[in-house]
Amino acid sequence: MSGEIHQKKPRLGRVGKRVAAVLTLITAICAFALPASALPPFSDGKFNFTMTGAGSDTTYFAMQDLDKLFNQSPGCNLTVPPATPQWTCLTDTATTVTTENYDHEMAVEHFPQGSGAGLRMLCQENDGLTGTIFYSYARSSSAPASIPNECKNAQDPLTYVGWAKDAVAVPRWKGGASDGVTNLTLAQLKEIFLGTGPGGCNRNWNEFGGGNGAIIVNGIQTSSGTYSAWQSFLGGDPNTCVTATGGQVLFENNCVPINNLSATDQGRSIWALSFGKYVTGEANCSSTDTALISVGGVAPSPTTIQNGTYQFNRTLFNVVRRNGPPWIAGYVGPAGWLCKPNALHSKPVGDPNPGIENANVDRNWGVAIDQAITANGFVKVNPTGNKCTTFDVN
Helix, strand or coil: CCCCCCCCCCCCCHHHHHHHHHHHHHHHHHHCECCHHHCCCCCCCECCCEEEEEECCCCHHHHHHHHHHHHHCCCCCECCCCCCCCCEEECCCCCCCCCCCCCCCEEEECCCCCHHHHHHHHHHHHCCCCCCCCCCEEEECCCHHHCCHHHCCCCCCEEEEEEEEEEEECEEECCCCCCCCCEECHHHHHHHHHCCCCCCCCCEHHHHCCCCCECEECEECCCCHHHHHHHHHHCCCCCCCHHHHCCCEECCCCCHHHHCCCHHHHHHEECCEEHHHHHHCCCCCCCCCEEECEECCECCCHHHHHCCCCCCEEEEEEEEECCCCHHHHHHHCCCCCCCCCHHHCEECCCCCCCCEECCCCCCCHHHHHHHHHHHCCCECCCCCCCCCEEEEEC
16 A cells, blocks of 8 residues: 555546647646656655654664755755745756755654564555554564564565664673673573573572672563564563563663662663664663673674674664555665665765765765764674665565
8 A cells, every 4th residue: 555645537538638748748848847767766856755664762763863864865956936846856957966865755753662563553554454554664673584463464565674783782780790790602591581491580690600699680572673683582582581580571772770770689680682772872771880791702793793793683674565655665675775885875076985976965975874874883784785685575
């Protein structure tokens, strides 16, 4: 389903069709509209509608930053009122920027409710469920294998477009029983979070190299992509031991409820969250008060996430309808603005980085995308070439 209303056109006779064709030609000439054959990919020479993303908390701020860049990026010269049709492209000049947001489309992000929630909203609208809202794409920090049941049908042909890498990191709070624990294996994490070892969920930090103190396991809300990713890595429900250990099920990537505990209980606590959110401080976990535990002897870092040696790395996705409007694909699709190689973006004259020189741009737009990704603590999917990886479902 599309979020646009398509009106049926009246049938015309031969004379009517000829008159209509002549009028169309005159209108195009008078409005100086760009011929359709010369339009850049994904463009139709006019603004369409505001694109909206919904879902992941992990990618919420990063996508807001990318939306801002996209909305600000240059494009065609537009008709200026009182000239009509409004928000329509004029004929290109020699320096018109055709590589960025040509039609001056606009993208915004809805408040995060979790990756699973965003996917369900996208698919429920596809399925014609009443009470739904049209969303252009779903933000997801979970893999295609975790797709919710609402999206597992032929009415939901979806493409997962992976635009950055992140990792699930495991923080501990300093100054207590967890001091001294710098590394855990996957088997040990399963014992702590799933209760698979001797004693079930009742484990002590001194069993893993720390001081004396029963471990408090904290969980994650189940609609989140971080929960789904952590569940996949552990091979079971990461909230299994929360109640038995006196922990809390928390909204993903927000350490405040643990920070508010007594110093003793902070030092007994363990959790899992986004590496990007942690290193940027957006998760409210200070490196002064907390530390990330290495897994299998490998600490999470941009390098170990990029090369895959940190085993809990994950891809961050925007999920789009394969049969959706082209201007959505033009922003977040597999070959769209967010994904295409830097060599296909515009750059100022004299910029040594890859790109197409244009005197009308004030920055290298491909590099600006890369900088927004890294500023949010994430890592590029591909160091060179197309920035994204894709997976089709249904």
